[in-house]
Every structure is written in structure tokens, then in C-alpha cells.
Amino acid sequence: MKLNEIIKKIEPLDELAKQNCRKRWDSIAKPLYSLGKLEEVIVQISGITKSHKVKLDKRALVIMCADNGVVEEGVTQVGSEITAIVSENFMDMNSCVCVMAQQAAVDVYPIDIGIMRDTKVPNRKVAYGTKNIRYEPAMTREQAVQAIEVGIETVFELKEKGYHILATGEMGIGNTTTSSAVSSVLLELSPEVVTGKGAGLSDTGLEKKRKVIAEAIELHKPDKNDPIDVLAKVGGFDIAGLAGVYLGAAAAKIPVVMDGFISAAAALAAVGIEPEVIHYIIPSHVSKESGGKRLLDALGKEPFLTCDMCLGEGTGAVALFPLLDMALEVYLKMSTFEEIEIEAYQPL
Numbered sequence: 001m002k003l004n005e006i007i008k009k010i011e012p013l014d015e016l017a018k019q020n021c022r023k024r025w026d027s028i029a030k031p032l033y034s035l036g037k038l039e040e041v042i043v044q045i046s047g048i049t050k051s052h053k054v055k056l057d058k059r060a061l062v063i064m065c066a067d068n069g070v071v072e073e074g075v076t077q078v079g080s081e082i083t084a085i086v087s088e089n090f091m092d093m094n095s096c097v098c099v100m101a102q103q104a105a106v107d108v109y110p111i112d113i114g115i116m117r118d119t120k121v122p123n124r125k126v127a128y129g130t131k132n133i134r135y136e137p138a139m140t141r142e143q144a145v146q147a148i149e150v151g152i153e154t155v156f157e158l159k160e161k162g163y164h165i166l167a168t169g170e171m172g173i174g175n176t177t178t179s180s181a182v183s184s185v186l187l188e189l190s191p192e193v194v195t196g197k198g199a200g201l202s203d204t205g206l207e208k209k210r211k212v213i214a215e216a217i218e219l220h221k222p223d224k225n226d227p228i229d230v231l232a233k234v235g236g237f238d239i240a241g242l243a244g245v246y247l248g249a250a251a252a253k254i255p256v257v258m259d260g261f262i263s264a265a266a267a268l269a270a271v272g273i274e275p276e277v278i279h280y281i282i283p284s285h286v287s288k289e290s291g292g293k294r295l296l297d298a299l300g301k302e303p304f305l306t307c308d309m310c311l312g313e314g315t316g317a318v319a320l321f322p323l324l325d326m327a328l329e330v331y332l333k334m335s336t337f338e339e340i341e342i343e344a345y346q347p348l
């Protein structure tokens with residue numbers, strides 16, 4: 001599925017469906033707007049799906065798994081080999097997000113979009129890891145587009161399987177370095193401001209990480225007005241794949257729940273490619289990673305959850321589903337003022 005054709009399919013949300021959804025909320029026997037963002041998110045989903053009859057029965061988490069050449073520079077606490085190990089654990093439902101997803105009835109779809117060795121994870125590899133951005137662009141522009149298209153195709157495969165809502169997740173040692181680099185360029189903020197410790201880096205490691213990011217940006221000069229250039233030069237296959245998930249979801253009219261820092265960096269790139277995508281994205285939590293809040297602010301999204309999480313894998317996104325379920329139950333099942341009044345006037 002070609003990126004250019006997908007972009008053309010992305011439309012504004014359906015205002016009539018949103019109005020009908022709002023009417024239903026306003027008829028429910030409770031104070032107006034009293035479920036706040038839980039009401040708004042159901043209205044958003046009705047606009048995305050073009051129907052006030054909102055359904056969230058079938059939900060899938062897409063986990064883009066990939067390695068990053070920049071790990072050679074000592075910007076992470078653990079080595080690249082961990083990416084493959086954790087990614088294969090997804091297949092055995094043996095990771096934090098898998099436990100959470102089972103609890104929230106979310107199906108888990110890990111994808112090997114560029115792990116550095118062969119794995120038992122479904123293979124959509126663009127390459128065996130990216131290049132080290134300190135010396136070379138992470139990937140070619142063609143590879144960035146290919147990774148985006150993997151994300152788009154994944155969405156359409158899941159649509160075919162009947163999924164009503166998607167969530168984003170990723171696994172890739174070193175991907176907070178690439179996400180920070182992408183954020184630094186797209187937000188026009190220094191690496192100091194947007195770069196944190198990722199998965200448990202030391203203070204000296206953090207200094208090194210910021211320096212490596214600054215050097216990579218200086219060397220490759222990514223064009224902030226061209227998000228594909230930014231993804232190709234200082235991003236990763238996982239981030240590009242997730243950007244494709246947002247673009248694909250918007251084209252397929254499927255709501256997509258965004259996870260933490262890496263997922264938000266990918267969202268910023270996707271919105272840079274096609275601004276209308278923003279309306280199809282549902283935020284979940286604010287990552288504890290330094291740039292997490294900055295990215296949400298730039299996307300104009302407020303988190304539902306502030307849990308100081310920074311695990312990745314899609315854990316924050318999956319954590320939102322029980323809340324979405326409660327909101328939808330009230331929306332679908334609660335009596336209206338009219339119904340209650342009629343009951344109240346029934347003779348005893």
C-alpha cells in the first residue's frame with residue numbers, strides 16, 4: 001500500500017456522527033459533561049468511525065520491534081540483544097504488556113520491522129537494524145517509506161480481521177535516543193531538553209547520549225519540514241513503522257491509542273506528514289521520559305493517565321482500555337432522563 005495514496009484517503013472526522021454521539025451523552029441521566037474526557041473520547045471515536053454506535057469489542061496492540069545502530073555508542077544501559085529476546089517473549093505472551101493486554105482483552109501483534117537477528121516474530125524487516133546515526137543516516141529515504149508502509153499495511157490487515165480500535169507499542173533498545181533526536185528536530189528544541197535516561201541509563205551515559213544526538217543532528221542536518229527526511233536520518237524502523245500505523249489508521253477510519261515517548265515521537269512525524277491524522281489519535285498516558293510532556297503539548301493532547309510509566313511496549317496505551325470500556329458502558333447502557341421520568345411516573 002503506497003504512502004501517497006493512503007494520505008489522499010485521510011478525511012476530517014464525521015461531524016454528524018459526533019453530534020449524534022453528543023446528543024446521546026446529553027440525554028443520559030447524569031450532570032452534563034460530568035464524565036469529562038471520557039465523554040469526549042467516545043465522541044471522537046464516533047467521528048472517526050462515522051457512527052454514534054461506538055464499538056470497542058475487538059482491539060489490537062501493534063508492537064513495532066527494531067534495533068538501532070547507535071547503541072554502539074554506549075547510549076543505553078543494556079545491549080541490542082535484549083530487543084530480540086523481549087520481542088520473542090511477546091510471542092509467548094510473556095512480557096509486561098502481554099499480561100496487561102490479557103487483562104484488558106487486547107490482542108497483541110508484535111512485528112519484526114528491523115531486529116538485528118532473525119526472530120520468530122512475524123517478519124516485516126526493512127533491514128537488520130539501522131546504521132549508527134553518529135556516523136551515517138539511520139536509513140535511506142526509501143527504507144523510511146518502506147517502514148511507514150509496513151505500518152500502513154499492518155493497519156489494513158487488522159481492519160480486515162475486524163478490529164475496532166488499535167494501540168501503538170514498540171520494543172527497541174536505543175529507541176529513546178532516536179526518538180529524542182526526532183523530537184529535537186521536529187520540536188526545534190535542544191537535545192538537552194528532550195533527552196532522558198530511557199531504560200535506566202547512568203548520569204554519565206545521559207551526557208554521552210545528548211552529545212551523540214547533537215552530533216548526529218549537526219552531521220545529517222535533517223529537514224524539520226520533511227518528517228520522512230527526519231525519520232530516515234535520525235529515526236528508527238520502529239518509529240517510522242508506528243508513523244505508518246497512525247497514517248494507516250486515519251485512512252482506515254480506525255481510532256488509535258498512542259503509548260508513551262517513542263509512540264508520541266512517531267505521532268509527531270505522522271502529523272507532520274498529514275496534519276489531519278491528529279484527530280484519529282487518542283492519547284493515553286504521559287511518559288516519565290523527559291520529552292514525554294513536551295511531545296503531548298506539541299500534539300495538543302492531554303493524557304488520561306499520569307502514572308510515571310516509561311516502560312514502552314504499549315503498556316500505557318493498554319492501560320487506558322479499562323477506562324474506555326467504562327465510558328462506553330455508561331454511554332450504551334445508562335438510562336436517559338426521559339426513560340427515568342417515564343419510570344418515575346409509572347403507577348405503583
Ligand SMILES: O=C(O)c1ccc[n+]([C@@H]2O[C@H](COP(=O)([O-])O)[C@@H](O)[C@H]2O)c1
Binds near residue numbers: 289
Ligand atoms: O515509551 C516510553 O515512554 C519509554 C520510555 C523509556 C524507555 N522505553 C522502552 O525502553 C527501550 C528504550 O530505552 P533505551 O534506553 O534503550 O533507549 C525501548 O524498548 C522502549 O520500549 C519506553
Ligand SMILES: Cc1cc2nc[nH]c2cc1C
Binds near residue numbers: 313
Ligand atoms: C527488559 C526490558 C524490557 C523492555 N520493554 C521495553 N523496553 C524494554 C527494555 C528492557 C531492558
